[in-house]
Amino acid sequence: MAAPSPGPREVLAPSPEAGRRVATSSSSRGGLLWRLRDKQPRLGLFEIGPGHELHRLTCMMQAGLWAATQVSIDHPLLGPPTEEDFSEVMTQVQEGFELGTLAGPAFAWLRHSLGLAEKDYQASLGPGGPYLQFLSTSKSKASFFLSHDQRFFLKTQRRKEVRALLAHLPRYMQHLRRHPHSLLARLLGVHSLRVARGKKVGEAEAKRPGRRGQLQDEILSSLTPYPCPQKYFIIMQSVFYPASRISERYDIKGCEVSRWVDPAPEGSPLILVLKDLNFQGKTIYLGPQRSWLLRQMELDTAFLRELNVLDYSLLVAFHCLHKDERGPGSSLVLRTARSVQGVQSQDEPGAQNRRLLPEVPNALHILDGPEQRYFLGLVDLATVYGLRKRLEHLWKTLRYPGRTFSTVSPARYARRLYQWVEAHTE
Template sequence: MTTPRRQFSRSLANNRWVKVWRRWQRKDVIIVNENHRRYRALECIREGIKDMFEKHPELGVKDNLTEEDFCHIHSKTIKTSQGKKFKFRSYASSVFACIRRAVSVSDHTFLSSVAPDDLEYMEFVSNSRSGQDFFLSHDQQFILKTDKKYYLEFFMSILGDYLMHFQNYPHSLIVKFLGLFSVNVSGQPKPYPEEKGVLHVLKDQNFYNDSIDLGNQRDWFLRQLRHDVSFLRDLGVQDYSLLLGRHELHKDDQQKTFVDLVDRMRKSYVKRKPSSILDKARVLSNQVHHADIIEEEAGEPPTQTQEEAGDKGFTASKRCSTFTSLGSLLGSTSTKLEDSANRRLLLSECKNPLHVIDGTHSRYYMGIIDFFTQYECKQQVARVLKVCKNCTCDHSTVPPDIYAERFLRFIEERTL
């Protein structure tokens, strides 16, 4: 029996003007159809994620994560409806399931958005120099991004530190990754995008004469930014960015009632049982070998269990060490008074409040992205070449401590 609200939703979805409005909203993206060069890869990702969620509940959320969970690889050969086989892999599935729970993304929400039965993905092409592909889920709630194997190996090696940072700073501005998957399918090289239809991402030089007006949120924002940048500096990475989007606040958003304030306070400081991630996660990060985590896409071995992964050297030895999984990032993770400064007083009323800040006149969407670049030999040589070519040290290829200081100074000077 359908309720009046559900009947209204169905009639609204079938409304012709609603369909026109949704099509207009997608005017800057490319629908991934059968002629798209990444269509087969995305279809395999869809089938692999559905299979994992429906047939492997043991890879879901765990209250106590073990060291093996951080380096476990779920590998399975899957047959599509057209009869073609492909290899699907999911990395540290239980760990990412805990991250999804921490940001209040249920399995049903994730599955219906990222791996729906027949809805299309959308690609948006930007002027980013990374050369990677960016796709949107059909409801534009999640981004699917390709990345280089080298960067993913590094990310897996710091996964324990990544979770502990969110435990210490629940409202961190560092972007939240909700899953890591791979498929071995053939594809076509990415073509150079035409100027038409390209989403232009403005750089810092486009922001010299602009500012971020956060009002009473300024102090918290800069304090949290320092914590995040300090964490990235300690990891030895550089060349990260603060992705910033904004739109003007409507009058309804600016006029907050007392009930709205109480609800936002409750969301930010909901009380629950305290949990913590032990320092064993940091030890684990040092034990995992980069080359052993992301395997080459060759051959089709059977599905690996956690014990089999340990036999292949994913951990130094089989241990029974456990630690509590990540708690909710939307609520308080500690009752200590000194930890209150690590959380924002009021989270915004939206679907992803951890990366949304309401300023004086605008709503800002913020996230620290692209933090996989280590300052290694390649970057050191590039720094020398850039100095010789441009006769200046004003470029992004600098050591992590210098990059962090310059990054903070640039944003602090433009935040009101």
């Protein structure tokens, strides 16, 4: 029998004016000029202004995230997350919608461990500026957004993907504690969003399932007490940040089927994320840091293999370093303590695979070679190798004889992606 759930945690109810402020300030900028500006690409991104089909959705996301982050600001954690923290669901209702925050205290602790101030997180994701729509080359039906400062990446997720992420969350955080310089993308929050019905503005409640075994079902069912439109989305630290000097971006899976993207025309402001076949003939030159990268890929892909997941990607981007940025005497300094504050582990220090980190924002996803700076990160960690994927593997084996495709066993997937990195680095 499940343990009785404690009463609702007292939290700051979201301001009813927050959502109205976003909608009012956005609508006041309407008109022909704004709509035309919204259609112009900005480094492959589009501002989601009035008239955009996703404008109302993103305004609700901004107002909801502002209020959700305010809770963690007003009630900071006093220690590492407990089992109950991983199971908590907080629901906050504003005018016209409600936002669910899943495992909020656990994610707040992870943000703290990365040295990310909650006020900065709130300012980036709140109503301070329009979200940017990211034009993805992915075949999924997900929507992709960036915060206005491009620091955080938001992506809609299916229910089963959210289930997998929540199930893996304790082990994911343990892996980051053991390997603080991991290439895994830093997942910073998981939320639900739905049009609210039957509740008053300003209500807020927190629910904690009783047993860890009930975590996924109770968290997800608690968010759907009545039929209504609903979306799930995740927030993570953008791998491609800061993006101002990035010249090329790639999404690598280590296979060939459906792994080509037609590049943007020369001179076009549109920047696309290219794929494996576009990378042919290129090499990542790392010099002495290559051994670190290979070891970290080995550690991270072994962890993902243990989770029985596949179809994740290695994001790769690069830009040229200026002369004064090259070499250990310029921009590279030993920043281990400051960059990964709070996540160092005293266990197995030899397995942590630490490295020199550049003195830049987002240092954990940046690796400097002799002449170029590389942005690297493993993303899309929620696809489990279940019956559907096994059947897909059999079908693709018949459909693409002798060719490599993404749907293979987690062990083969991990090994193949590691081998791709080994073959494309020097």
